Amino acid sequence: MGKVYLNGPFYFAKCDVCEVEIDVTKLLDKKVKCSNCGCISAILNVGRYKWEMFEMGFLTASAWLKEEKKKYVKHIDGNVENNAATNLEWSDEPDLINIFDETELGF
Numbered sequence: 001m002g003k004v005y006l007n008g009p010f011y012f013a014k015c016d017v018c019e020v021e022i023d024v025t026k027l028l029d030k031k032v033k034c035s036n037c038g039c040i041s042a043i044l045n046v047g048r049y050k051w052e053m054f055e056m057g058f059l060t061a062s063a064w065l066k067e068e069k070k071k072y073v074k075h076i077d078g079n080v081e082n083n084a085a086t087n088l089e090w091s092d093e094p095d096l097i098n099i100f101d102e103t104e105l106g107f
Contacts, residue, residue, distance in 0.1 A: 003052060004028075004051040004052060004053055010023055011024050011025045013051075013053040015036065017034065017094050018036050018094075020034060020036040020037070022034060024043050024051075028043050030043055031043075037080060038080050040083070041056060042056060042059065055073065056083045057073040057083045057088050058073045060083045061073045061088045061089075061090065064085035064088075065085065065088060067089070070090040072090070072091045072094045073090060073091065074089050074091040074093075075088060
């Protein structure tokens with residue numbers, strides 16, 4: 001869950017997966033896709049003039065997974081756009097493997 005913060009006339013949030021800063025000024029109360037890792041998040045109004053960014057996998061897991069809730073959600077198939085409850089599991093580590101292209105890493 002990322003806090004949305006104001007910097008001048010613009011709103012920004014950090015991606016929950018890769019922590020890249022995203023300009024969300026025109027995306028308040030909408031979905032946003034991180035240009036770095038591809039994860040999809042929702043910008044939700046949580047109070048008067050307050051927004052927070054939630055990774056869609058985290059929202060799905062919070063609603064459907066019965067296991068103990070942890071800080072991160074792992075996408076089992078490695079696809080951060082596949083937020084089906086059957087593809088998610090709680091994790092102590094972020095889904096960072098999705099940020100890197102395997103060919104760049106030499107795998």
